[in-house]
Amino acid sequence: MRTWTPQKIRALKGARRFATVTCYDATSAAIVEALGPEAIPLVLVGDSVGMVVQGHDSTLPVTMDEMVYHTRCVGRVLRTAFLLSDLPFGAYQADEAEGLRNAFRLVKEGGADGVKIEGGERVVPLVRRLVEAGVPVCGHLGLTPQSCLAMGGFKVQGREPQAAERLLRDARALEAAGCFALVAEGIPAELGARLAAELAIPVIGIGAGSGTDGQILVWQDLLGLTQGRVPRFVRRFGALGDAAKAALTDYAAAVAAGAFPAEGEAYA
Ligand code: KIV
Numbered sequence: 303m304r305t306w307t308p309q310k311i312r313a314l315k316g317a318r319r320f321a322t323v324t325c326y327d328a329t330s331a332a333i334v335e336a337l338g339p340e341a342i343p344l345v346l347v348g349d350s351v352g353m354v355v356q357g358h359d360s361t362l363p364v365t366m367d368e369m370v371y372h373t374r375c376v377g378r379v380l381r382t383a384f385l386l387s388d389l390p391f392g393a394y395q396a397d398e399a400e401g402l403r404n405a406f407r408l409v410k411e412g413g414a415d416g417v418k419i420e421g422g423e424r425v426v427p428l429v430r431r432l433v434e435a436g437v438p439v440c441g442h443l444g445l446t447p448q449s450c451l452a453m454g455g456f457k458v459q460g461r462e463p464q465a466a467e468r469l470l471r472d473a474r475a476l477e478a479a480g481c482f483a484l485v486a487e488g489i490p491a492e493l494g495a496r497l498a499a500e501l502a503i504p505v506i507g508i509g510a511g512s513g514t515d516g517q518i519l520v521w522q523d524l525l526g527l528t529q530g531r532v533p534r535f536v537r538r539f540g541a542l543g544d545a546a547k548a549a550l551t552d553y554a555a556a557v558a559a560g561a562f563p564a565e566g567e568a569y570a
Contacts, residue, residue: 304415306343306384308438308482314343315504320516322506323524324348326355326372330521331379339382344483344506346418346518347373349388349448354522361447364390366404373412386440387414391448394419394428401428405437418485420446422472426479433480441476443469444510445488456533458509460489469493470500477501485518486510488535509535 314320322344325331334342351372352364373387387408394401401419408414416438419425429439444459453459460466470493473484483504486494491511498505498514507514519536522528526538527546556562 304380304384305339305382308384308416311343311384312482312503315502315515320344320504322346322516322518324350324518324520325376325380326351326521327375328379331376334383335379335381342383344384344386344516345376345380347376347385347387347412347414348418348520349390350520352390354520354528360450362391362450364388366390366393366407369393370407370412373408373414377413385413385415386418387412387416388418394425398428398431402431402435405432406435409437416440416482418442420448422469423475426475429476429479429481439479439481440483440485440506441473441481442485442487443472443476443489444486447487456488458488458490460493466490466493466496470497473497473501473505477503483516486514509533 320343321341323334323342324346325334326347331345334345347369349361349364349369351368352358352361356364356368358364369387369390373385377385389401389404389408393404405417408417417432418440419429420442422443429441432439445453445456447456450456460469469489476484481503483506484497484501485506485508486497487507488509491513494505494507494510495513497510504515506516506518508518523532523536524539526541527543529543532538553562
């Protein structure tokens, strides 16, 4: 079992704000691991893998097999952070039994410590069943990317008073069903703060302002690897994309000049 449990993550509420991040492979998981146990309490293998790794324009095409594969890649290396994995689009909407089976796959085959599910009151029965079965569940409300077709794109949610009240109702229902945390994505900062204030479980925000208990960012976005436009809420904490371009340019020049490999980089 990993160091960070749902109980320890819940205990962070009110004690300190915490940062979480997505990972999709063993290299990034090893980097998180190298930070020590306190820096990043939770890693998400998000279905954002479909966009940032697979090159799709939404998360909709991501399959269960792909989620199991990426969760396993991360899980082989991650020892301390809680490993949360997304149930992808189509893995739980048809019926509860399928949702249960797919969540068990992420735990049994992927090595996940818990699953994340998008949606409000609609997914409450499944959340209850999973929690009863011993699977920790994190909810996901607001701009839920799996609903991008219904929402008409990736649009901020909960701006209207009625929509905000609905979101708060959903959040309370998820908490009552046993979620140990909630991701709130793409909502006004005021609503993010209100959610965090009203719930006893940690609210992890992404594009939800500074008033939430924790934050989550996509690996490629926060490290500056993403090429082109990123959403307004992203801060690039690094410029790894530029560093990669400089390194590749130097590499190509060294090969062209016959300067790589040098004598010490070859076998006698
Ligand atoms: O799939 C994902 O990466 C996510 C985060 C953006 C919260 O759901």
